[in-house]
Amino acid sequence: MLPPVVVLLTYPHFSPFHFSVPYMVFNSTLAGLPLFDLKIISSDAQSMMAERALTVIPDGGLELADTADIVVVPGWHDLSLPPSANLIMTLIRAHARGAHVVGLCYGAYVLAYAGLLDGKRASTHWMAEQDFCLRFPSVQLDMNALYVEEERLITSAGTGAGLDCCLYIVRKYYGAQIANKVARTMVIAPHREGGQAQYIEQPMPVSTKDAQINRLLDYLREHIAEQHTIDALAARTLMSRRTFTRHFYKATGMTVIDWLINERLRRSRELLETTTLSIDRIAECAGFQTPVSFRQHFKQRFQVSPRDWRRTFGQDATDSA
Template identity: 40%
Template sequence: MRTVAVLAYDGISPFHLSVPCLVLGDRHSPPSQYDVLVCAEEPGSLRTNAGFGVTVDRGLDVMDEADVVVLPSWHPGREPSSVLIDAIRRAHARGATVVGLCIGAFLVAASGIADGREVVTHWRWADELQARHPELTVRADVLWSDLGDLITSAGTAASLDCCLHLVRTHHGVEVAERLARDIVVAPHRSGSQAQYIPVPVPPDPSDDVIEKAMVWARARLDQPVTLDEWATAVALSRRTFTRQFRARTGISGQAWLLRQRLDRARLLLETTDHPVERVAGESGFGSSAALRHHFHALLGTTPQRHRQEFGAL
């Protein structure tokens, strides 16, 4: 059971405040693995930007004991107090993971804990954050970034992706997918903000050939899939398919497919006792050596270690 401190402040968006509470907070199915505590610099009644108030009982001292500190958005024009900045720095210095959701990246940047590193924020605010903090690398091309001790995400709904990523990291793919089903969201969106920075939107969802291509590929993760076969399956040329896939998701088809295969392999390792060679075959890697290579390159671990940490059998 990890303790999570979620910051509330006067004028906060109730949606942003509710995301970490929804994903990480108390629930019955599946049961929460976190003790979520909402805190504020000045406990008591706080206004929201939705016309109603919330009451917060706990102060910033909660951050002094938390395993995870979540900063769910912020007001870019508001200068954070030295008390709040010190609380964030203390938590980070003693080993807490700091999570900045959406424009909570502004608060992360102000604390200095990301100096010389990268942060993610909503694409609409990325240029302003970069101008204010040239010591950072500000990214607007991904949904979230995980540096281990610091996690930041893009705007609004991407906060859900980021919090699910946290659950996946702490408790494995199976738990994260059960939770995603419970709150009726996609368990893993392997895309980027590029799909939201004005690009043409299909007039009818049924005409989304890239979504159809994703469904086709997911049904064949245990089989070799060439780019030509993939494009032909949705009646596109290879060149058109490649261009449309990147425009739709922000990444290449090959990169997306690799992530899907890794998720399949992780789930099999967690829920079955299949030998690693069989897991590699059923997830499309062909050999245990290839599976180990990609596990190490993208996840920084091995299949065996992942099974030991997250396996239910």
């Protein structure tokens, strides 16, 4: 049986990393035999220069996509620039005849510009969330997923998630055993737990425009391990409960409970990354009433367990990286 044909698009000023990820995965061999028939294409079959010091000579133009089983767009160089009409029609034709069309990282923009993602779930790099949603309101953006497939349209989150996505495609065509062998060859995990929520920076403002609330926030950070009631905090600010909750929400954009959970999760992440305290002890230090509550809130927010977070971001992980 002939291997599936993969065409990999190049475009002006493409990212060498985003190009190399699908190139390495789909150029893999086992026992000397290629898993895929990989071809590199560009819109006009001309050589393309990457961001710096790299030029790729394609195998041909967009016509090669007309017989491909998988079409891969590895990122995109200008999020405000729609792809050419020829490229859009190429992707639409490929999908219509049954091919998988893949947008890695910002490559999701190309699929969205082509209208292929309208009414469907998709993923892209978390840094583009606001821009993507404004440009393509009819796309159901999943900002936690490492990759998403719907109706043979596959999109991935940023950078490293492209590897997860390409290995997922290998599993689709060859099964988990072959995908695992490819992953071992590349010395990477065949499957990562969780989603990109664990990588998204979620800074909380240190202060607000309300000096009285600022003093309270400083107090809460210093006593985050303690339990606090709204009535007690209102009394501390010399306000009624109703006035306090209104002032707090106006200053922070959050309820008191939500703010405390966010701050406790921030503190717990810090302890997971910088100490060897047990999970139960970290739950206590961060102010969660029980270790079970801590684990539930952590898993809900970051889609991974506290133990897995420590394994990924803890000091031991940094030292061994």
